Amino acid sequence: MKRTTIFTTLTAVAIAVGTAAVAHGDGHRGGNGPMMHRPDFSELDTNSDGVLSPEELAAPHAARFAQADGNGDGMLSAEEMAAHAETMRQQRAIRGAERMIERMDANDDGQLSVEEMTARADGKSMFDRLDKDGDGAISEEEFADAGKGGKRMRGHDGGHRGDHGGKKRHGHGDD
Structure with a gap:
């Protein structure tokens, strides 16, 4: 029964956070839609016993849910989901701008x-x-x-x- 409850909770959290991601552009887009960070096994195996328990597997999802739950009531409103998606979008935009500056900053002054x-x-x-x-x-x-x-958004090698x-x-x- 406990595993069923954990699995159900994990699924609900994944759906809620995933729905917000799709609806508001959260996550990096690849050819098949949004992608979430996939942690390494060692990141998930918090007690280093070489196996993953249901609790260890659910922990990253619960952490993402808690991060989105702005008022800490254990529920996600549409406003909280939208706010979280906007925060993620801004963080991606900053990372993208930083990569662009790193690539193109000829005089290494941190600006373009x-x-x-x-x-x-x-x-x-x-x-x-x-x-x-x-x-x-x-x-x-x-x-x-x-x-x-057709190369406007592509590099010189077609990538x-x-x-x-x-x-x-x-x-x-x-x-």
């Missing part, structure tokens, strides 16, 4: 200038990239071709932006 933000690894400006024939003007055909590349496997700066080599 317009030059650093528009520089690319090939050293070409946007104008130079659009001006395919190098005549100093962008024709209607060159402008239309720019939208056909997603930021997927560099290490610190690489656009326009600044592999420092």
